[in-house]
Amino acid sequence: MKLxxxxxxxxxxxxxxxxxxxxxxxxxxxxxIEDIVALDPAxxxxxxxxxxxxxxxxxxxxxxxxxxxxxxxxxxxxxxxxADGKSLEFALRPNAVFASGNPVRAEDVVFSFRRxxxxxxxxxxxxxxxxxxxxxxxxxxxxxxxxxxxxxxxxVFGPGYVLNVLAARPGNIVDEKLxxxxxxxxxxxxxxxxxxxxxxxxxxxKQFRPKEALLLEANKRAAxxxxxxxxxxxxxxxxxTQRLLIEQGDVDIAxxxxxxxxAALRTRTDLRVEDFPQAVVHFISLNQKxxxxxxxxxxxxxxxxxxxxSIAKQLLRGQMRVxxxxxxxxxxxxxxxxxxxxxxxxxxxxxxxxxxxNLEIDLDLINTPRFMDMAQSIQATMAKAGIKLNLLPGTGxxxxxxxxxxxxxxxxxxxxxxxxxxxxxAKAFAYNVDNSDAAFQSTTTWRNSWLVPELSAKAMDALKExxxxxxxxxxxxxxxxxxxxxxxxxxxxxxxxxxxxxxxKGYIQGSxxxxxxxxxxxx
Amino acid sequence: MLLLRASLRAGTTFVLMLVALMLVTFLIGKAAxxxxxxxxxxxxxxxxxxxxxxxxxxxxxxxxxxxxxxxxRAAQGDLGQSTSTGRPVVQDLALYFPATIExxxxxxxxxxxxxxxxxxxxxHKHNQWIDQxxxxxxxxxxxxxxxxxxxxxxxxxxxKLGWVAGPGRLDDVYQFxxxxxxxxxxxxxxxxxxxxxxxxxxxxxxxxxxxLGYFSLAYISRMTRAFxxxxxxxxxVLAARVKGASEFHVLVRHVLPNVxxxxxxxxxxxxxxxxxxxxxxxxxxxxPGLGSYITGALFSADTSAVLGGxxxxxxxxxxxNSLTDLISYLADPRARx
Numbered sequence: 068m069k070l071x072x073x074x075x076x077x078x079x080x081x082x083x084x085x086x087x088x089x090x091x092x093x094x095x096x097x098x099x100i101e102d103i104v105a106l107d108p109a110x111x112x113x114x115x116x117x118x119x120x121x122x123x124x125x126x127x128x129x130x131x132x133x134x135x136x137x138x139x140x141x142x143x144x145x146x147x148x149x150a151d152g153k154s155l156e157f158a159l160r161p162n163a164v165f166a167s168g169n170p171v172r173a174e175d176v177v178f179s180f181r182r183x184x185x186x187x188x189x190x191x192x193x194x195x196x197x198x199x200x201x202x203x204x205x206x207x208x209x210x211x212x213x214x215x216x217x218x219x220x221x222x223v224f225g226p227g228y229v230l231n232v233l234a235a236r237p238g239n240i241v242d243e244k245l246x247x248x249x250x251x252x253x254x255x256x257x258x259x260x261x262x263x264x265x266x267x268x269x270x271x272x273k274q275f276r277p278k279e280a281l282l283l284e285a286n287k288r289a290a291x292x293x294x295x296x297x298x299x300x301x302x303x304x305x306x307x308t309q310r311l312l313i314e315q316g317d318v319d320i321a322x323x324x325x326x327x328x329x330a331a332l333r334t335r336t337d338l339r340v341e342d343f344p345q346a347v348v349h350f351i352s353l354n355q356k357x358x359x360x361x362x363x364x365x366x367x368x369x370x371x372x373x374x375x376x377s378i379a380k381q382l383l384r385g386q387m388r389v390x391x392x393x394x395x396x397x398x399x400x401x402x403x404x405x406x407x408x409x410x411x412x413x414x415x416x417x418x419x420x421x422x423x424x425n426l427e428i429d430l431d432l433i434n435t436p437r438f439m440d441m442a443q444s445i446q447a448t449m450a451k452a453g454i455k456l457n458l459l460p461g462t463g464x465x466x467x468x469x470x471x472x473x474x475x476x477x478x479x480x481x482x483x484x485x486x487x488x489x490x491x492x493a494k495a496f497a498y499n500v501d502n503s504d505a506a507f508q509s510t511t512t513w514r515n516s517w518l519v520p521e522l523s524a525k526a527m528d529a530l531k532e533x534x535x536x537x538x539x540x541x542x543x544x545x546x547x548x549x550x551x552x553x554x555x556x557x558x559x560x561x562x563x564x565x566x567x568x569x570x571x572k573g574y575i576q577g578s579x580x581x582x583x584x585x586x587x588x589x590x
Numbered sequence: 591m592l593l594l595r596a597s598l599r600a601g602t603t604f605v606l607m608l609v610a611l612m613l614v615t616f617l618i619g620k621a622a623x624x625x626x627x628x629x630x631x632x633x634x635x636x637x638x639x640x641x642x643x644x645x646x647x648x649x650x651x652x653x654x655x656x657x658x659x660x661x662x663r664a665a666q667g668d669l670g671q672s673t674s675t676g677r678p679v680v681q682d683l684a685l686y687f688p689a690t691i692e693x694x695x696x697x698x699x700x701x702x703x704x705x706x707x708x709x710x711x712x713x714h715k716h717n718q719w720i721d722q723x724x725x726x727x728x729x730x731x732x733x734x735x736x737x738x739x740x741x742x743x744x745x746x747x748x749x750k751l752g753w754v755a756g757p758g759r760l761d762d763v764y765q766f767x768x769x770x771x772x773x774x775x776x777x778x779x780x781x782x783x784x785x786x787x788x789x790x791x792x793x794x795x796x797x798x799x800x801x802l803g804y805f806s807l808a809y810i811s812r813m814t815r816a817f818x819x820x821x822x823x824x825x826x827v828l829a830a831r832v833k834g835a836s837e838f839h840v841l842v843r844h845v846l847p848n849v850x851x852x853x854x855x856x857x858x859x860x861x862x863x864x865x866x867x868x869x870x871x872x873x874x875x876x877x878p879g880l881g882s883y884i885t886g887a888l889f890s891a892d893t894s895a896v897l898g899g900x901x902x903x904x905x906x907x908x909x910x911n912s913l914t915d916l917i918s919y920l921a922d923p924r925a926r927x
Contacts, residue, residue, distance in 0.1 A: 089762060090762060090763055093762070095762055101674075101886060104629060104630065104673070104674065104675070104676050105676055112631075112632040112634075113632070187638070187639055187642060188631070188639065189630075189631045189632040189634070189635045189639060190632075191636075191639060192634075192635070192636045192639070195636075261676055273766070274766055276685065276878070277675040277676075277677065277682070277685075278675070278686075278878050278882065278883065278886070279685075279759075279878040280765060280766075282766055299762055299765070299766075301758060301762070301876065302876060302878070303757060303758075303876045304873055304876070304882075305737075305873050305874050305876070307741050307874075308741070308744070308757050308874055308875070308876060311741075311744050311745065311748065311749050311756065311757075312756055312757065314749060315748065315749055315756060317756050317761075317762075461623075462624070462889045463889070464624045464625070464628055464629065464889060464890050464891060465622075465623055465624050467625075467628055467633050468623060468624050468625040468628065469623070471625070471628075471633070485634060507637045507640075509633060509634040509635075
């Protein structure tokens with residue numbers, strides 16, 4: 068008798084029938100969006116925010132998501148190189164309007180670029196490469212009498228490189244009138260743009276609740292309005308939870324699934340799994356501040372002590388591909404040869420010949436399952452040639468803090484390009500002319516204290532080359548040199564895997580976050 | 591006058607305690623080998639951008655100055671800016687704490703509703719099979735990892751049986767149609783008169799709160815059992831039994847009032863622990879609560895957010911403690927003496 072109220076309560080809980088399908092006109096995406104700090108194109112520098120920005124804004128020119136070595140029109144309909152070869156003239160798309168209804172004017176372009184330089188947030192350096200400073204930008208980006216925009220640069224590179232820079236995230240054009248109407252305390256609308264959008268892209272930001280959800284709504288005024296009314300991103304950090312949600316049909320796409328979830332979902336007929344190679348290369352690097360890691364024999368031996376195939380096929384099952392050069396597949400000039408395989412005997416011979424014994428190395432790594440799995444495998448194979456690896460796992464921020472300060476010995480990490488040009492990676496892996504602690508650089512070379520004046524000169528030659536075919540050849544040679552002899556052992560290229568409800572069509576995911584497009588999605 | 595002095599003294603202790611709490615949290619945050627500027631400017635910023643951000647965050651100032659400035663602003667209700675969400679910490683807490691309160695309150699209600707009677711039952715049937723069974727049930731609650739139980743719960747009740755809604759606080763259809771007024775989904779749905787949304791919110795709440803309820807049940811019932819066992823050997827119990835009181839009467843009328851004070855303390859501590867937010871439960875259920883907020887902030891050395899969250903939890907503990915004292919005082923004639 069006494070149990071009656073409990074039974075009633077239990078009954079009440081049980082009677083909530085659940086299993087709701089997703090709304091018909093909105094795409095629901097399960098994704099970890101906790102990395103988002105900023106949504107202002109002049110500040111956004113995280114993976115998730117790149118994806119959002121590229122769906123809300125348009126740059127002058129943009130990468131073709133299906134072939135990012137091609138640049139296609141954005142807000143600009145056409146462009147031509149000026150006679151001096153040091154500036155480009157852009158004609159804007161006639162009738163282009165922002166989501167607010169304001170027309171896209173040459174003034175907006177000038178304002179947007181000036182804003183990035185003036186605010187000087189994380190991604191500003193990408194545009195600043197063009198020689199733009201607070202003082203010079205007014206002369207270098209101007210509205211021409213014919214209503215076109217002239218963009219000038221200083222530096223050795225050609226217009227192809229400049230177009231790649233302008234297509235990068237901070238090159239997105241914002242609506243000056245709307246942004247300035249929402250300026251607070253001289254912030255050029257920065258605070259407001261982190262919670263709202265002011266672009267001409269296919270979507271507008273409807274609502275953002277950090278760590279909970281983000282809703283994009285179709286921009287009916289876009290050049291090509293999206294097929295669906297909106298995209299809802301639900302912050303789901305646990306991969307197993309993402310799997311349950313997509314199996315139940317409570318989300319249409321699950322974006323952060325591990326190898327276990329992917330393997331289970333592949334067997335289902337109502338779902339589809341797709342692979343997307345990413346422009347992210349993984350590597351082991353050896354800090355040259357450490358005396359014992361300076362011997363090239365160590366570099367070479369370690370290249371034979373990674374079980375590339377097993378890690379890619381059995382451990383990470385499709386989330387990595389074996390790749391051993393610093394330009395990822397998809398970049399012009401990417402080197403696809405993989406000359407190194409696991410060969411402990413050969414490694415042992417190399418070490419013996421160089422007289423190296425009892426090598427003990429600390430390896431820093433991020434403490435997520437994927438890095439832990441890789442590191443444990445590498446630890447086991449290194450031991451076969453007598454190299455003792457001590458694993459030092461830490462949180463992402465912790466590991467990066469040590470890496471920036473060059474306090475590590477060996478590092479297991481990854482690198483994605485800042486923008487879609489081979490120079491972004493060439494600079495990171497083959498350029499370092501000042502190794503002093505004061506000359507702080509974010510490059511893999513500097514962070515591992517690897518000084519390479521000769522390689523650097525070759526990297527600059529490749530940057531200057533304006534013939535695309537010759538440029539690609541130069542980068543291939545550069546990659547071969549780094550692959551054969553460097554303290555940076557490139558091991559894998561990352562591959563994203565996502566699961567879709569089978570009715571979802573038209574999703575495009577390129578090799579970087581900015582190339583994820585939702586406007587063509589139907590369901 | 592006496593009352594005024596007493597409350598003045600209590601208030602001073604309270605403030606000093608909070609400042610000490612902040613100082614310890616602040617120092618731990620500073621000792622963490624993580625550079626907080628990284629979250630703001632990213633890993634690749636130029637030295638100039640990095641330096642500008644560091645100055646803007648006030649991190650170029652001496653430690654004591656940073657702390658004093660923080661406390662001074664906190665006293666004025668400004669807990670600073672979170673670097674991981676880019677928003678004022680006060681706004682973040684207003685968003686995430688209600689989610690935790692809803693979960694914790696339902697969890698505690700279940701824990702008390704089931705835990706206290708089960709504890710009494712176990713004491714009553716001391717060392718009989720039912721006591722052993724309850725011991726196993728409680729041990730299971732203690733020892734099974736919460737994320738595992740959460741996932742299995744989702745698999746069975748959400749995926750297979752479809753009895754409850756899945757992860758998150760609301761279905762997507764309601765997520766953005768419901769006007770947010772208090773950030774308590776239940777209150778907002780009630781206020782909007784949207785019974786569908788209310789039902790949906792309760793359905794989302796059911797599984798995680800049952801899970802948390804189970805864990806607090808395990809603790810509360812064990813403590814209840816121990817309190818009762820201690821009392822049951824006393825003479826007044828014997829006296830009551832001799833007088834012919836029924837066992838139910840003895841347990842509820844005689845023993846329960848005597849163990850009420852320590853039991854309230856146990857319950858209020860359980861509540862305080864639940865209010866800290868259960869990180870793993872929140873992660874598995876995609877529940878945007880305080881626990882995952884503070885943990886996330888810790889991992890990126892987001893000092894303002896960690897301090898703000900800790901301060902809030904500190905206040906909760908102090909308030910709950912004071913309430914417990916007050917309730918014990920009212921419930922127990924001995925405390926008034």
